Amino acid sequence: MQAPSRRLPALRLPRRGAPQLLAFAAILLVDWLVSPQFFDLRMQGGRLFGSLIDVFNRGAPVALLSIGMVLVVATRGIDLSVGAVMAIAGAVAASLADTHALPVVLAASLGAGILCGAWNGFLVAVLGIQPIIATLILMVAGRGIAQLLTEGRIVTFSAPGLAAVSNGAVVGLPAPVVLTVVVLAVTVLVVRGTALGLLIEATGANARASALAGVSTRTTTLAVYVWSGFCAALAGLVTTADILGADANNAGLWLELDAILAVVIAGTSLMGGRFSVPLAVLGAFIIQAMNTGILLSGYPPELNLLVKAVVVLAVLLVQSPRLAGLSLLVRRRTA
Amino acid sequence: MSSAHSNDAPLLAIRGLTKSFAGFPALQGVDFTLEAGEIHALLGENGAGKSTLIKTVTGIVTRDAGTVTLDGTPIAPRSGEAAQAAGLATVYQEVNLLPNLTVAQNLFLNREPTRFGLVRHGEMRRRAAAILAGFDLAIDPGTPLGDHSVAVQHLVAIARAVDLSARVLILDEPTASLDAHEVEILFRVMRRLAAKGLGIVFVTHFLDQVYAVTDRITVLRNGRLVGSWATADLPRMRLIQAMLGRELGEATAEAAPADRHRSGATEGSEIAVYEQFGKPGYVAPFDLTLRRGEVVGLAGLLGSGRTETARLLFGAEMAQTGRARIDGAPVRLRTPRDAIRHRFGYCPEERKTEGIIAELSVRDNIVLALQARRGPFRPIPRREQEALARRYIAMLDIRPPDPERPIGLLSGGNQQKALLARWLATEPQVLILDEPTRGIDVGAHAEIIRLIRQLCDGGLALVVISSELEEIVTYADRVVVMRDRTQIATLEGEAVDVTAILKAIAGDEPAEAA
Numbered sequence: 001m002q003a004p005s006r007r008l009p010a011l012r013l014p015r016r017g018a019p020q021l022l023a024f025a026a027i028l029l030v031d032w033l034v035s036p037q038f039f040d041l042r043m044q045g046g047r048l049f050g051s052l053i054d055v056f057n058r059g060a061p062v063a064l065l066s067i068g069m070v071l072v073v074a075t076r077g078i079d080l081s082v083g084a085v086m087a088i089a090g091a092v093a094a095s096l097a098d099t100h101a102l103p104v105v106l107a108a109s110l111g112a113g114i115l116c117g118a119w120n121g122f123l124v125a126v127l128g129i130q131p132i133i134a135t136l137i138l139m140v141a142g143r144g145i146a147q148l149l150t151e152g153r154i155v156t157f158s159a160p161g162l163a164a165v166s167n168g169a170v171v172g173l174p175a176p177v178v179l180t181v182v183v184l185a186v187t188v189l190v191v192r193g194t195a196l197g198l199l200i201e202a203t204g205a206n207a208r209a210s211a212l213a214g215v216s217t218r219t220t221t222l223a224v225y226v227w228s229g230f231c232a233a234l235a236g237l238v239t240t241a242d243i244l245g246a247d248a249n250n251a252g253l254w255l256e257l258d259a260i261l262a263v264v265i266a267g268t269s270l271m272g273g274r275f276s277v278p279l280a281v282l283g284a285f286i287i288q289a290m291n292t293g294i295l296l297s298g299y300p301p302e303l304n305l306l307v308k309a310v311v312v313l314a315v316l317l318v319q320s321p322r323l324a325g326l327s328l329l330v331r332r333r334t335a
Numbered sequence: 336m337s338s339a340h341s342n343d344a345p346l347l348a349i350r351g352l353t354k355s356f357a358g359f360p361a362l363q364g365v366d367f368t369l370e371a372g373e374i375h376a377l378l379g380e381n382g383a384g385k386s387t388l389i390k391t392v393t394g395i396v397t398r399d400a401g402t403v404t405l406d407g408t409p410i411a412p413r414s415g416e417a418a419q420a421a422g423l424a425t426v427y428q429e430v431n432l433l434p435n436l437t438v439a440q441n442l443f444l445n446r447e448p449t450r451f452g453l454v455r456h457g458e459m460r461r462r463a464a465a466i467l468a469g470f471d472l473a474i475d476p477g478t479p480l481g482d483h484s485v486a487v488q489h490l491v492a493i494a495r496a497v498d499l500s501a502r503v504l505i506l507d508e509p510t511a512s513l514d515a516h517e518v519e520i521l522f523r524v525m526r527r528l529a530a531k532g533l534g535i536v537f538v539t540h541f542l543d544q545v546y547a548v549t550d551r552i553t554v555l556r557n558g559r560l561v562g563s564w565a566t567a568d569l570p571r572m573r574l575i576q577a578m579l580g581r582e583l584g585e586a587t588a589e590a591a592p593a594d595r596h597r598s599g600a601t602e603g604s605e606i607a608v609y610e611q612f613g614k615p616g617y618v619a620p621f622d623l624t625l626r627r628g629e630v631v632g633l634a635g636l637l638g639s640g641r642t643e644t645a646r647l648l649f650g651a652e653m654a655q656t657g658r659a660r661i662d663g664a665p666v667r668l669r670t671p672r673d674a675i676r677h678r679f680g681y682c683p684e685e686r687k688t689e690g691i692i693a694e695l696s697v698r699d700n701i702v703l704a705l706q707a708r709r710g711p712f713r714p715i716p717r718r719e720q721e722a723l724a725r726r727y728i729a730m731l732d733i734r735p736p737d738p739e740r741p742i743g744l745l746s747g748g749n750q751q752k753a754l755l756a757r758w759l760a761t762e763p764q765v766l767i768l769d770e771p772t773r774g775i776d777v778g779a780h781a782e783i784i785r786l787i788r789q790l791c792d793g794g795l796a797l798v799v800i801s802s803e804l805e806e807i808v809t810y811a812d813r814v815v816v817m818r819d820r821t822q823i824a825t826l827e828g829e830a831v832d833v834t835a836i837l838k839a840i841a842g843d844e845p846a847e848a849a
């Protein structure tokens with residue numbers, strides 16, 4: 001009865017998420033081997049410290065980006081502008097922080113992110129521009145906008161409210177980690193609690209069929225870019241709060257690539273369709289665990305890039321349908 | 336007919352060609368003979384096996400059985416290039432050349448004249464100009480191919496193919512995107528090439544062109560050879576019968592099923608009324624009324640505008656002329672959502688690209704339209720989704736009966752049933768089915784027809800597009816016949832029979848509307 005179409009559910013791993021969890025555990029193990037105190041935790045000033053906490057704390061910005069990115073990728077799109085949107089959101093926040101109340105600062109910064117997302121969504125969903133080109137526009141222009149906002153300087157601030165976004169703690173956990181968990185929970189709740197998840201997957205897997213089934217593919221696409229912009233603004237707030245200033249040149253630089261990598265590690269096909277938000281966040285932490293490990297090991301950080309490349313290759317090989325066929329062949333021969 | 340040397344082997348002889356795809360026979364022992372200097376039309380509806388025949392002969396796909404001989408020598412090319420080297424050149428509907436290279440570069444792609452390994456551009460342009468002159472093409476060989484009209488690009492593709500010392504030229508729907516004048520230029524070239532002794536296989540859907548240019552006609556249907564005739568000996572009416580697979584005698588002999596017309600008296604209430612509905616260049620303005628419990632069949636050859644009509648009715652394409660009233664109120668159908676809001680459903684012919692969402696589960700696919708209509712924020716609870724999926728899997732006998740299986744892994748017939756389930760779940764009042772029985776196995780075929788009747792008895796208005804005329808007449812209350820994107824006749828009640836439909840399609844005489 002069934003058609004011999006090998007290619008279709010290529011991403012159906014034996015148990016969803018198992019490879020990612022295994023990879024994360026393995027990398028943490030390696031981290032522990034190069035740095036025996038890796039799992040040590042200590043409480044200081046009502047906040048937990050330690051290398052493991054660092055992985056989650058440092059990984060938070062990319063994790064936030066990947067939450068938005070995974071939805072965009074699921075609609076068969078991509079958002080290259082998130083790094084630039086981080087810079088814009090950071091620049092807005094830093095320049096208002098010392099003169100305005102915290103709610104105003106946050107609203108302005110997040111509003112800027114939403115606006116950026118809406119712009120991307122407009123280009124992709126309404127004008128029908130290819131996502132990679134449409135978001136490339138803001139990737140380039142966004143950093144320029146951020147530099148105009150900061151007038152080319154590094155804008156610093158001292159308002160403790162905004163700083164708390166990075167150095168604050170909730171029940172002992174760093175604020176960025178808590179923020180990531182909350183955004184993750186809200187996103188999962190909205191996407192899986194409503195029918196948005198189904199509509200996103202349908203739009204990404206077959207936009208024409210979805211439109212003929214009555215799915216408003218345009219609104220769906222617009223929504224995911226807006227959410228991606230919002231998540232990027234949050235990530236921008238975290239990095240700005242971290243350095244108590246906005247560096248338009250470097251804030252979020254190249255992080256869009258890490259976010260895409262996280263989404264790919266999560267097993268999401270860049271051709272759209274099925275996705276998992278928690279796995280994308282896990283992917284972000286896998287990347288950070290590698291970064292931290294190399295830092296701890298004392299190897300030059302340049303090695304980081306090579307290691308990342310190897311991991312990407314490994315992930316893609318594991319997911320390659322051709323390789324799956326090949327390994328079957330090998331097994332049959334050896335058997 | 337045109338071959339002078341009767342004792343010689345024919346230019347191209349195909350005997351007993353057989354090919355199956357995944358167990359489905361696409362060609363079953365097909366014979367085909369092409370003489371030198373002949374223009375030979377290869378005709379058939381979608382799925383008749385024309386493309387498979389061409390691909391098998393030219394080595395794009397391997398054949399399961401059968402022989403192909405060129406000038407009496409058996410050939411079995413393993414690739415398009417090998418076929419080309421053997422003397423079989425093919426030009427497809429989409430020009431297979433590189434639009435950003437120049438005309439000359441395209442003509443000499445992969446066989447550029449060189450000296451010491453360097454391309455001799457001057458020499459190439461000179462030779463290109465000579466070739467183009469032979470085709471009456473007054474274009475500069477140094478200009479990018481993409482700057483020229485599709486017709487010119489086609490001629491360049493043909494020029495390239497012929498210059499590669501082709502003996503047989505296969506033209507796969509070359510005229511689909513050409514206007515009348517361009518078609519005439521193409522025909523002139525074809526005739527000239529045939530006069531030089533080339534054999535030309537011409538695939539098209541336009542019957543006028545068949546009669547304008549070909550010497551012989553071979554018709555395929557469902558992977559089998561129907562017959563081969565000299566064009567002059569085959570009236571248009573009989574050609575259409577051959578393509579649609581019905582002998583006139585058979586058609587009239589068969590009594591119309593008794594349960595077909597619900598006596599005509601039980602006039603269902605009007606659901607939708609379309610007046611002068613149309614879109615210039617897409618479908619000519621037409622009138623159509625859809626009534627409860629009535630099946631409207633849309634008949635016509637491929638390309639006659641049936642699918643286009645369906646898309647207009649459903650709002651998948653926006654009409655530019657006329658009005659539509661649904662449930663008595665005027666509506667504007669801008670998108671499918673507008674029609675779906677009025678409880679319309681549409682199963683497209685292109686099941687894989689426009690119907691199923693292959694990687695999602697059968698359950699997801701079934702609930703999709705209902706969920707889309709409710710909007711994202713009124714999700715169908717998981718338990719209800721499962722109940723819906725189970726209900727329709729049981730009702731339509733979808734196999735395997737696993738709601739969580741990705742729908743792409745199901746057979747064509749089961750995918751079609753799942754798509755029907757998608758719309759039935761929305762409790763539609765109008766359901767438009769475009770070739771609902773195409774490409775599915777015989778068992779599922781019968782089930783779907785039975786289902787169409789059931790739905791209709793349940794008070795639905797149905798619009799069914801089908802090339803299977805004998806099938807249409809068993810369930811349709813009215814048959815709208817289309818030709819050249821125009822509604823040319825409406826047959827109703829007793830007038831619905833295969834002969835009348837065939838006559839209307841052939842346009843032998845104006846079919847009187849009942």
